[in-house]
Amino acid sequence: MDPTFKTIIEPFRVKTVEQIKFTTPAYREQALREAGYNLFLLHAEDVLIDLLTDSGTGAMSARQWGMMMIGDESYAGSRSFYRLEAVVKEITGFKHVIPTHQGRAAERILFSTAVQAGQVVPNNTHFDTTRANIEYTHAEARDLVIPEGRQPGVIHPFKGNMDLDALRQTIEEVGAERIPMIMLTLTNNSGGGQPVSMANIRAVSEIAHANGIPLIIDACRFAENSWFIKIREEGYADKTPLAIAQEIFSYADGCTMSAKKDGLANIGGFLALNDDDLAQQCRNLLILTEGFPTYGGLAGYDMEAIAQGLREVLDEDYLRYRIRSTEYLAEALTAEGVPIVQPPGGHAVYIDARAMLPQIPSSQYPAQALAVELYREGGIRPVEIGSMMFGRPREDGTEEPAALELVRLTIPRRVYTQSHIDYVIEVIARVNARREDIRGYRIVWQAPFLRHFTARLEPL
Ligand SMILES: *Cc1c(COP(=O)(O)O)cnc(C)c1O
DSSP: OOTTSSOOOOSSOOSSOOOOOOOOHHHHHHHHHHTTTOGGGSOGGGOSEEOSOSSSOOOOOHHHHHHHHTOOOOSSSOHHHHHHHHHHHHHHOOSEEEEESSHHHHHHHHHHHHOOTTOEEEESSOOHHHHHHHHHTTOEEEEOBOGGGGOTTOOOTTTTOBOHHHHHHHHHHHOGGGOOOEEEESSBGGGTSBOOOHHHHHHHHHHHHHTTOOEEEEOTTHHHHHHHHHHHSTTOTTSOHHHHHHHHHHTOSEEEEETTSTTOSSSOEEEEESOHHHHHHHHHHHHHHTOOTTTTTOOHHHHHHHHHHHHHTTOHHHHHHHHHHHHHHHHHHHHTTOOBOSSOOSSEEEEEHHHHOTTSOGGGOHHHHHHHHHHHHHSEEOEEESHHHHOEEOTTSOEEOOSOOEEEEEOOTTOOOHHHHHHHHHHHHHHHHTGGGOOOEEEEEOOSSSGGGTOEEEEO
């Protein structure tokens, strides 16, 4: 792509199309009522533009579909495994590659093998499945992102960076022998998809290794993080995304990966490690719950799709388009006066619902109210990341609100075009124009945990 052109186009043409359904306002009103105003309970078919998640929702390329046809479904020693292994080794340099059905399986296998009760695992910010799998072993998951990473309005090029002083203090306080690993999540998903700089990765690696602690990378969006390093960090402008990714992994001892993100696949993941003994123990557990070490719960064709996806995701034209399209949405919303988390991350734009709807208190779920309005206005499905997801009941029956009330617009990879995004911008602008009339909700039914998936609400 010639970077002197202002318009950054989708670096692909469309070969297969999937129809999306237009609905009337009356139809959407009925669908909302039936779903208890919970967008997770909508039928996906009734959604025009689905921005719920970027996980497993990407479009595969013609090459990926082609490779799937030559997938080797042998139980043991599948050619497709060796192809995946070779690509992962080329990118990460890690000695052992263990396929899993998705990222959380890699996490569970690693933590049940390497983490013991009472230990502490520091991370910039643990993704929720990572945290849950660590806590399941009765260890503590500790978030040590830099203070800028917790403030939605503050602009910083690498808001996903680890707070190095806090890391040193944690090691001193806890003791290196009680820290089985240090993790870095690239990009920092729970912190808004914010990148981590190479300097920070290198510094975390030095601190870890000086204390005899391995560094494990949660690599779900490693390619997007590599691109941010290329365009924002001095000394990397002329390096390829592959060379940057290789440098990132060279500082670490292993990684967990969800291929549903930067694997450009609809399912899959892997665990990669340098330590021979640890890898052997992980493989033993893999056989127990996932499958033989050359398929780990995946079909041969899944491994082909991931192997090919991992090559395509490091393509410069793809990454330029990917990061620019997220930024394009963010710029347009800012121009419309819609408050968002700044700067936008790689895979999503987050609207600050507390700032946009100050008339709705947290106890009436402003981010949920805004998410519902986007569906009502234009059939768009974002996801609430606020008090409906993270609010905690207090003893007096009231609720401890979430720190932030956000609505995440998550962009699936290679799925929507610029005109889809222009439509999203127009819908949000219309909702913004009538923001003062938007009212809150109350929960009428909820499950004892992870309530946001199934709760039913009523408008106030
Ligand atoms: C998605 C994700 C995971 C978990 O992967 P799954 O494939 O959903 O199990 C772990 N860490 C991060 C940062 C993620 O985004």
